[in-house]
Amino acid sequence: MISTQDIALPHGTTLQCRVSGVAGRPVLLFLHGFPEGAFIWDELLLHFSRPENGGYRCVAPCLRGFGASSRPTEVAAYRAKHLVQDLVALIAAECPGAALECLVAHDWGGAVAWNLANQQPQHMKRLAILNSPHPGAFLRELQHNPAQQAASQYMHFLCRPDAEALLAEDDFRRLFAFFNTPDGRAPAWLTDTVRAQYRALWQQGLTGACNYYRASPLRPPRDGEPGAQAITLPDAMLAVTVPTLVLWGMDDPALLPGLLDGLPDWVPQLQLRRVEGASHWIVHEHPERVAMELQRFLQSKQ
Numbered sequence: 001m002i003s004t005q006d007i008a009l010p011h012g013t014t015l016q017c018r019v020s021g022v023a024g025r026p027v028l029l030f031l032h033g034f035p036e037g038a039f040i041w042d043e044l045l046l047h048f049s050r051p052e053n054g055g056y057r058c059v060a061p062c063l064r065g066f067g068a069s070s071r072p073t074e075v076a077a078y079r080a081k082h083l084v085q086d087l088v089a090l091i092a093a094e095c096p097g098a099a100l101e102c103l104v105a106h107d108w109g110g111a112v113a114w115n116l117a118n119q120q121p122q123h124m125k126r127l128a129i130l131n132s133p134h135p136g137a138f139l140r141e142l143q144h145n146p147a148q149q150a151a152s153q154y155m156h157f158l159c160r161p162d163a164e165a166l167l168a169e170d171d172f173r174r175l176f177a178f179f180n181t182p183d184g185r186a187p188a189w190l191t192d193t194v195r196a197q198y199r200a201l202w203q204q205g206l207t208g209a210c211n212y213y214r215a216s217p218l219r220p221p222r223d224g225e226p227g228a229q230a231i232t233l234p235d236a237m238l239a240v241t242v243p244t245l246v247l248w249g250m251d252d253p254a255l256l257p258g259l260l261d262g263l264p265d266w267v268p269q270l271q272l273r274r275v276e277g278a279s280h281w282i283v284h285e286h287p288e289r290v291a292m293e294l295q296r297f298l299q300s301k302q
Contacts, residue, residue, distance in 0.1 A: 002045055006068070007061070009089035015061040016068040017090075018042065021049030023057060026101040027094050029087075030060040033107020033132065034158075034209055035167075035175050037201040038062045043287045044104075044294070053291075054298065056101060059094055061086075063109060065208020067201050078208070078215035083112045084119060091123050102126040102298060106283060108212050111135070117240045128245040128294055131252050131280050133259040135218070136238040136266050141258050142220050142228040148256050149227075152220040158213040164206035172202050179281060182253070189284040243269040245297040247290065249278030271297060 002020045009015065018038040028048055030041040038060040045058040062069040064086050065078060072078075091100055103124045105113035110132020117127045133141070141148035157163060167175050176198070179190055213219075221227035244267045250257055257274075264270050273293055278286050 002042060007090060007093055009086060009093065011085060011089060013064055013070045013086050013089070015064070015070070015086065015090060017059050017061040018045060019057075019059050020045040021055065021057040025055055025057040027057045027059060027091075027098075029091065029094070029100050029103050030058065031063065031087075031103070031105035031109025031113055032060070032066070033105075033109050034212060035178065035198075035202065035206075036107070037067050037197070039197050039201075040106075040283050041104075044283075044291055047291050048294070053295065057094065059090075061090060062201075063112070065211055067204050071205055071208040073207060073211075075211050075214045078211040080112070080115050084116050087112060087116050088120060088123060100124040100126075102128055102294070104128040104130070104294065105132060106130040107132050107280070111216075114240065117242055117244070118237060121240070121242050124242055126243050126245070126297065127240065128247065128297060130247045130282055130290065131249050131255055133255055134238070134240075134263055134266055136233060137259045137262060138218055139228055139231060139233055140262075141256070142218060145256070145258050148258060149220040151254050151256055153222060154254065155213050155216075155219050156222060158210050159219070163210045167206055167210075168202070172199065175202060181279075182251075187281070187285070189281070194284075238266045240267045241269070243271075243297075243300075245271045245273065245293065247273045247275065247282070247293050249275050249280060249282040249285070251276075251278060252280040254280055271300070 002018050005017050005019050007015050007017055032038060032040050041060040045060060047053050048056045049058045065071050100123060103113050110129045113127060114135055179187055181187055217231055219227040221229055248260060275282060275289060283290055
């Protein structure tokens with residue numbers, strides 16, 4: 001069974017979470033990305049909370065700015081340090097004095113998870129990343145790979161001051177189009193029920209979601225704007241020492257396979273699983289494969 005809980009954190013942020021499993025059990029924390037919400041993890045919450053699959057306490061928050069979680073309006077509130085602070089406080093609330101069994105994260109959730117794993121690895125035993133680029137790889141590709149630069153141009157649209165208004169037009173036509181297959185059709189997983197879940201989420205506001213892009217310095221160059229070209233990240237900000245699974249849908253149109261190059265240099269305890277025929281929306285497309293890979297990772301000796 002999945003319940004919804006509002007978890008108030010000491011620094012004033014409240015995160016609405018979907019929760020399954022018994023309090024006090026080892027915790028799996030699931031982080032969504034853009035333009036999604038905590039509900040994308042429901043099948044995995046139910047799966048991993050079952051005794052035969054580990055009996056974990058499974059927690060999936062709506063991140064700051066999304067859904068019914070706190071939605072500050074100022075862009076500065078979405079800088080990495082504040083997003084990491086939310087996670088640290090949520091982990092302390094869910095497993096006081098202990099570490100997560102695993103932090104599982106996709107897209108923007110993964111961006112925050114990479115940061116936390118680098119800065120405060122003591123909060124997790126393992127890290128699992130789904131189609132979310134390591135910051136060192138993303139910076140390199142934005143600076144040097146024309147194909148990734150082109151694939152990331154949508155980020156500039158999401159930074160526009162009118163982005164949320166444009167996204168909401170025509171019953172969120174542009175947002176639903178993010179999910180389309182390469183031939184422009186809606187995917188099979190986007191049923192009327194799932195559409196209704198997304199619509200209910202987006203109707204609560206889109207400014208916070210867009211502010212993730214506005215607050216990030218990692219953008220592709222365009223029209224004389226340097227984007228990420230002038231940025232350097234020291235090695236100390238890139239190393240991830242915890243055992244890490246990277247599960248990657250290889251047909252992701254926005255995050256290209258070049259982002260997987262060089263990962264072992266930053267992540268020495270890496271397990272990399274490439275999933276052919278999967279796109280950015282791998283959680284929706286292949287929930288059984290995701291569950292199987294996570295189960296194998298949680299049971300591995302690494």
